[in-house]
Amino acid sequence: MVASRGVRHDSMRARNLAVVLGAIHRSGPHTRAALAELTGLTKTTVSSLVADLLEAGVVTERGAVRGGERGRPGVAVSLSGHRVATLGLEINIDYLAACVVDLTRTVRLRRTRPADNRNSDPAHILQELRGLAKETIAEAEAAGLRVIGAALAVPGTVEGETLRSAPHLGWRDVRVADLVDLPFAIDNEANLAALGELWFGARETDFLYVSGEIGVGAGLVVAGSLFRGTFGLAGELGHVVVVPDGPACRCGGRGCLEVYAGQDTLLGELDSVSALVARLESGDPRALETCERAGHALGVALTSAVHLLDPGMIVLGGVFAPLFPWLEGPVADGLGARLAHMRDNPPALVVSVTGPDAAVLGAAGMIIQRIIAEPAEALGL
Amino acid sequence: MVASRGVRHDSMRARNLAVVLGAIHRSGPHTRAALAELTGLTKTTVSSLVADLLEAGVVTERGAVRGGERGRPGVAVSLSGHRVATLGLEINIDYLAACVVDLTRTVRLRRTRPADNRNSDPAHILQELRGLAKETIAEAEAAGLRVIGAALAVPGTVEGETLRSAPHLGWRDVRVADLVDLPFAIDNEANLAALGELWFGARETDFLYVSGEIGVGAGLVVAGSLFRGTFGLAGELGHVVVVPDGPACRCGGRGCLEVYAGQDTLLGELDSVSALVARLESGDPRALETCERAGHALGVALTSAVHLLDPGMIVLGGVFAPLFPWLEGPVADGLGARLAHMRDNPPALVVSVTGPDAAVLGAAGMIIQRIIAEPAEALGL
DNA sequence: GCCTTTAGTCCATAATCTGTACATAATCCT
DNA sequence: AGGATTATGTACAGATTATGGACTAAAGGC
Numbered sequence: 001m002v003a004s005r006g007v008r009h010d011s012m013r014a015r016n017l018a019v020v021l022g023a024i025h026r027s028g029p030h031t032r033a034a035l036a037e038l039t040g041l042t043k044t045t046v047s048s049l050v051a052d053l054l055e056a057g058v059v060t061e062r063g064a065v066r067g068g069e070r071g072r073p074g075v076a077v078s079l080s081g082h083r084v085a086t087l088g089l090e091i092n093i094d095y096l097a098a099c100v101v102d103l104t105r106t107v108r109l110r111r112t113r114p115a116d117n118r119n120s121d122p123a124h125i126l127q128e129l130r131g132l133a134k135e136t137i138a139e140a141e142a143a144g145l146r147v148i149g150a151a152l153a154v155p156g157t158v159e160g161e162t163l164r165s166a167p168h169l170g171w172r173d174v175r176v177a178d179l180v181d182l183p184f185a186i187d188n189e190a191n192l193a194a195l196g197e198l199w200f201g202a203r204e205t206d207f208l209y210v211s212g213e214i215g216v217g218a219g220l221v222v223a224g225s226l227f228r229g230t231f232g233l234a235g236e237l238g239h240v241v242v243v244p245d246g247p248a249c250r251c252g253g254r255g256c257l258e259v260y261a262g263q264d265t266l267l268g269e270l271d272s273v274s275a276l277v278a279r280l281e282s283g284d285p286r287a288l289e290t291c292e293r294a295g296h297a298l299g300v301a302l303t304s305a306v307h308l309l310d311p312g313m314i315v316l317g318g319v320f321a322p323l324f325p326w327l328e329g330p331v332a333d334g335l336g337a338r339l340a341h342m343r344d345n346p347p348a349l350v351v352s353v354t355g356p357d358a359a360v361l362g363a364a365g366m367i368i369q370r371i372i373a374e375p376a377e378a379l380g381l
Numbered sequence: 382m383v384a385s386r387g388v389r390h391d392s393m394r395a396r397n398l399a400v401v402l403g404a405i406h407r408s409g410p411h412t413r414a415a416l417a418e419l420t421g422l423t424k425t426t427v428s429s430l431v432a433d434l435l436e437a438g439v440v441t442e443r444g445a446v447r448g449g450e451r452g453r454p455g456v457a458v459s460l461s462g463h464r465v466a467t468l469g470l471e472i473n474i475d476y477l478a479a480c481v482v483d484l485t486r487t488v489r490l491r492r493t494r495p496a497d498n499r500n501s502d503p504a505h506i507l508q509e510l511r512g513l514a515k516e517t518i519a520e521a522e523a524a525g526l527r528v529i530g531a532a533l534a535v536p537g538t539v540e541g542e543t544l545r546s547a548p549h550l551g552w553r554d555v556r557v558a559d560l561v562d563l564p565f566a567i568d569n570e571a572n573l574a575a576l577g578e579l580w581f582g583a584r585e586t587d588f589l590y591v592s593g594e595i596g597v598g599a600g601l602v603v604a605g606s607l608f609r610g611t612f613g614l615a616g617e618l619g620h621v622v623v624v625p626d627g628p629a630c631r632c633g634g635r636g637c638l639e640v641y642a643g644q645d646t647l648l649g650e651l652d653s654v655s656a657l658v659a660r661l662e663s664g665d666p667r668a669l670e671t672c673e674r675a676g677h678a679l680g681v682a683l684t685s686a687v688h689l690l691d692p693g694m695i696v697l698g699g700v701f702a703p704l705f706p707w708l709e710g711p712v713a714d715g716l717g718a719r720l721a722h723m724r725d726n727p728p729a730l731v732v733s734v735t736g737p738d739a740a741v742l743g744a745a746g747m748i749i750q751r752i753i754a755e756p757a758e759a760l761g762l
Numbered sequence: 763g764c765c766t767t768t769a770g771t772c773c774a775t776a777a778t779c780t781g782t783a784c785a786t787a788a789t790c791c792t
Numbered sequence: 793a794g795g796a797t798t799a800t801g802t803a804c805a806g807a808t809t810a811t812g813g814a815c816t817a818a819a820g821g822c
Contacts, residue, residue: 413800
């Protein structure tokens with residue numbers, strides 16, 4: 001609904017390049033003839049568009065012809081992972097991470113650097129991250145890849161290129177610029193983790209990703225794209241009210257989900273999630289009760305979320321993933337009982353498959369997505 | 382992300398017609414030259430597109446020229462309310478309603494028919510509504526309008542052309558077809574009321590409309606369009622959990638908002654909202670307490686909604702509108718206290734300006750919107 | 763081996779937008 | 793008043809892009 005611009009000849013071609021590339025991306029390799037069928041364009045036009053895409057190095061002709069029926073076999077055109085790639089970056093509480101992903105969404109490089117970023121100096125950490133990015137890009141280019149964009153995942157709220165507030169890092173209003181000499185974007189960790197799960201976890205196009213970290217966030221994917229709300233702050237599942245007069249939360253409210261299911265509450269005096277899992281496996285009653293309570297609270301908060309957001313499925317990620325066996329029961333019970341009369345079948349509850357890599361992968365994937373959605377702009381065609 | 386089709390010459394022109402018409406609609410009358418500036422098209426192209434729109438009767442040249450500066454004055458082109466119109470319909474618990482709205486979003490006709498639709502026979506009510514629609518269309522055409530589409534608002538969940546479930550009417554899986562001999566759509570009452578508030582209430586493009594009827598629903602408008610969720614069931618504010626172990630709700634859950642702030646709870650043994658308002662005005666302590674409690678609950682539920690949906694503003698409509706003076710305090714208190722640390726300024730809380738007409742108007746407006754978004758398709762250009 | 767079928771390319775044609783030139787109509791300036 | 797200036801809207805030739813039918817290529821069926 002923004003001031004939309006008219007379509008001119010060049011934007012018509014740009015759009016058609018995106019349509020063809022999108023069809024190749026969405027439903028695997030296709031022959032030119034199949035692409036013509038899919039897009040409604042003529043074979044001639046498709047041939048011409050594919051020629052441009054070939055030259056840009058974003059697709060390859062898989063010499064392999066497609067047999068099966070009669071007639072001349074076609075040449076399958078598929079995404080090429082050999083030239084164009086993007087960089088994903090992540091700042092988390094206790095590490096920095098980077099990855100390089102090619103156009104086929106194959107992870108080509110993966111670097112993690114432990115760090116203690118709680119209440120840290122932004123300039124210092126960003127300098128550290130800049131170094132990591134540079135090294136990773138250099139390595140990717142040595143392997144023949146052309147890195148053409150980057151994105152950064154942060155545990156906080158973002159506006160434009162500025163990190164507005166990251167309570168667990170202790171950062172406020174940090175402008176992140178000149179991190180790399182490439183087209184660049186920042187986004188919230190939960191949002192990017194949701195996208196990571198979408199693209200690297202082979203998810204259907206509709207789900208709510210619940211990111212259990214120090215804070216509890218959520219990213220809603222509807223029809224393959226992220227719902228962000230008016231100011232980009234949607235998905236703050238951690239502060240959904242579970243018990244209106246419950247214990248105080250750092251947000252100023254009372255009885256928020258985070259109080260019951262945040263990592264700090266779950267771990268108590270334990271120092272890692274694996275320690276907690278060990279306790280749970282050995283049947284420690286206190287650990288079991290904490291988990292049960294967290295699951296209950298999560299069930300209540302997710303009930304509200306399902307009524308408001310109507311997700312197709314719920315994916316538990318972050319620290320909730322290893323705890324899934326102990327959380328699933330209480331969460332599903334709460335959801336099932338509360339949703340029974342309103343829906344024929346409540347959204348399925350499943351565990352994340354991308355694990356702790358979700359956010360960095362999502363960051364790299366977001367730029368890949370941008371290339372596929374607007375190849376003419378991203379590649380200068 | 383659906384199978385998108387290529388752009389051909391005719392769709393390029395169709396798109397440009399929509400772009401020009403959209404610009405006229407969005408920012409008032411413009412001269413051809415101004416439209417060229419706004420759309421990025423050349424004056425020549427704009428002239429040709431405007432000629433088509435003039436011929437279709439959707440715009441007029443307001444002979445009035447625009448003076449002010451030097452140079453030849455331009456001819457302002459504005460939406461025409463004289464030819465094309467749409468029909469809005471509504472089935473509610475105690476009435477049927479219809480309205481005709483022209484392209485300028487001026488209400489040209491408005492009909493209401495009292496009825497007792499609780500636990501009614503769908504076939505009978507639909508027959509009644511068909512009659513109302515026919516009469517209203519006939520009257521509009523007598524006034525020289527061409528009604529080219531219709532939409533129906535219902536208090537329940539909708540899928541395609543089928544009303545899945547309307548608990549307060551007692552309807553399930555009712556297919557609504559052949560109601561009128563026109564392009565037709567059905568949608569949920571809260572969704573359409575939100576759109577009504579958007580288009581007829583001079584709202585900005587981002588807000589959460591809270592529809593207090595027998596049930597409590599909500600419609601979220603982001604960037605001027607409705608957020609519907611995966612299955613079109615988003616916005617069920619009435620079943621957001623306020624007190625996890627509160628009183629049972631008809632949905633199977635406990636402590637839902639509807640239990641505290643639904644119309645039945647608010648009214649108690651009173652038989653109308655005006656009766657309740659009278660009690661409140663006279664300072665009746667029981668009425669005041671009920672309202673206070675409802676406001677509190679609404680504050681809790683809206684806190685969760687703000688964290689999940691991130692609306693730009695909250696509009697209270699339906700029965701909450703007349704009760705606004707008594708609800709505002711408790712709701713705002715709850716929101717303010719709970720959101721203080723998370724946002725610089727919590728979304729403003731305001732009262733609906735369209736009142737009980739919101740849903741019918743939204744229904745008619747939705748079709749108007751469709752014409753403006755796709756004039757070529759809607760008008761056969 | 764010939765026919766049928768399907769893939770991909772070539773080229774003339776069609777649709778649409780662009781850009782320059784021009785007629786038109788108002789205000790400004792002397 | 794009359795000419796200069798400025799801006800609107802239209803005309804026409806030119807550019808860009810897609811179309812459609814003809815044509816070549818390559819495989820399977822009979």
